[in-house]
Amino acid sequence: MSSPAPAPAQRPPSQQIDATALSRHLRRLATSAEPPWLHADIARRMAERLPLIKLQPQRVLQWSAHLGASDALLREAYPQARQLRSEPLSALRERSQATQGKGGFWAALRGREPVEVWLPGEVPEGTAELLWANMYLHLSPDPEALLRLWQRALAVDGFVMFSCLGPDSWRELRQLYERLGWASAGPEWIDMHDVGDMLVHAGFADPVMDQERISLTWGDPAKALADLRALGGNLSPLRFEGLRSRAWRNRLLDALESLRGPDGRLRLSLELVYGHAFKPAPRLAVSGETRVSLDQMRNMVRGSAKP
Numbered sequence: 001m002s003s004p005a006p007a008p009a010q011r012p013p014s015q016q017i018d019a020t021a022l023s024r025h026l027r028r029l030a031t032s033a034e035p036p037w038l039h040a041d042i043a044r045r046m047a048e049r050l051p052l053i054k055l056q057p058q059r060v061l062q063w064s065a066h067l068g069a070s071d072a073l074l075r076e077a078y079p080q081a082r083q084l085r086s087e088p089l090s091a092l093r094e095r096s097q098a099t100q101g102k103g104g105f106w107a108a109l110r111g112r113e114p115v116e117v118w119l120p121g122e123v124p125e126g127t128a129e130l131l132w133a134n135m136y137l138h139l140s141p142d143p144e145a146l147l148r149l150w151q152r153a154l155a156v157d158g159f160v161m162f163s164c165l166g167p168d169s170w171r172e173l174r175q176l177y178e179r180l181g182w183a184s185a186g187p188e189w190i191d192m193h194d195v196g197d198m199l200v201h202a203g204f205a206d207p208v209m210d211q212e213r214i215s216l217t218w219g220d221p222a223k224a225l226a227d228l229r230a231l232g233g234n235l236s237p238l239r240f241e242g243l244r245s246r247a248w249r250n251r252l253l254d255a256l257e258s259l260r261g262p263d264g265r266l267r268l269s270l271e272l273v274y275g276h277a278f279k280p281a282p283r284l285a286v287s288g289e290t291r292v293s294l295d296q297m298r299n300m301v302r303g304s305a306k307p
Contacts, residue, residue, distance in 0.1 A: 015190045017141040018237045023089060025233045026067075026139075030091040035069040036135075036231045043070040043134045045212070046163050046274060050077050053159060053276065057081050057129030061153060063162075064088055065117070066096045068134035084128055085117040086153075088136075093117050120149055129158040137164035138189050139235070147202035154279040160204065165189050166211065166271030172259050173268060180255060184238040192273045204277035212272045217265040221256035224266050225249075 029036065047070070058081055060074050065085035075083065087093040096117045118124075131150050140146040150160050167189045177185040190198075192209045199207040218224040261267045 015138070015140075015143060015187055016237055017139065017187055017235045018239075019141045021233065021235050021237075021239075022139055022141065025235060026089055027091045029067060029232065030089075030095045032230070035067050037227065038231055039067060039135045040069040042163050042272060043068060043073055045272070046070070046132075046134055046161065047073040047077060049161070049210075049274065049276070053161075055129060055157070055159060057158065059084060059128040059155075060130045060132060061086060061123070061128035063120075063131060063133035063150070064092070064136040066092050066099070068132070068136065070132060070134050074132060078130075081130075083115050085115055086120055086123050087117055088120060088139075090119070093119060123149070123153045125152050126155040127153055129155050131158070131160045133160070133162040135163055135165075137162055137195070138187075139232075143190060143195070144198050144202060147198055147204070151203045151279055156279055156281050159276055159278045161274075161276040163272060163274050164195070166273045167191055168213070168269060168271035171269050176255055176258065180251075183240040184234070184236040186234055186239075187236040192275075195273060195275060199275065199277045203279070205280040207275060207277035210274040212274070214270050214272065215267050216270060217261070217263075217267050219265055221253045221266060224256060224268070225253070 057078060060078055060081045061084040062068055062070060062074065063086050065071065065087060071083070074081075085096050087096050096115075131154050133150070137143055137146065154160060169189065170186055174185045177183070192211050196207045196209045218227070256266055259266045259268065
């Protein structure tokens with residue numbers, strides 16, 4: 001009697017993001033004077049974790065570089081490294097290129113090489129020892145596919161470092177919308193542990209996940225709405241898709257007053273997820289005959305030569 005086949009490994013859940021709304025949201029942010037106000041602070045918090053990694057990358061690839069607001073921090077951390085960029089759509093690529101000056105002459109005057117800027121599908125395989133992605137993973141409609149792109153873009157023994165929003169972010173706003181019977185206030189983001197599982201499925205090794213909770217406060221509900229809009233928009237496919245009226249906005253401003261804490265200020269919670277993982281040397285399946293490409297052989301030799 002044959003034993004039953006083992007059940008397939010359960011894959012972690014994905015997050016529901018409206019891709020059309022995401023594209024619209026990114027195009028709007030590409031026209032803003034500055035990256036979202038929160039991103040620079042999260043980049044600083046991420047950079048505080050860099051000393052944990054002993055590898056000194058020669059090439060640093062910033063994913064969604066303009067909105068990640070991390071360029072100065074990474075140049076300070078790795079002054080000798082070559083800085084590379086990837087942007088999620090053409091509008092942001094143009095914005096990113098514009099910040100680098102007009103061609104190699106101006107870059108030379110600044111004492112640095114002009115930065116290459118690729119769209120995600122254009123990034124060459126094995127192009128960097130560090131892939132840095134600040135506040136982008138939670139925007140992806142297909143985070144597992146994005147992690148596979150990151151793994152491909154890294155050189156063997158390189159590492160990825162990223163931050164994103166966790167599922168408890170804007171908890172108070174979600175509860176307020178639910179009480180009022182309104183459609184979803186935002187997407188259901190994936191849990192920290194699920195992100196760790198996705199890293200392993202994507203081919204990364206030794207993933208390390210970390211979590212931080214912070215509170216944001218405002219004195220005025222209109223200022224809170226303006227700051228939330230500067231961060232982006234509601235990307236949930238379950239959101240209300242029509243135009244809202246002025247009466248609805250006034251009702252929302254009144255409802256936000258219920259979020260005031262003992263100090264009299266409006267309060268919203270954020271769950272921040274940080275992660276890093278390494279790209280290991282490829283493993284070959286054992287069989288009667290094994291074929292190895294020259295590139296695979298080089299990668300295995302490099303991996304075995306490490307002390």
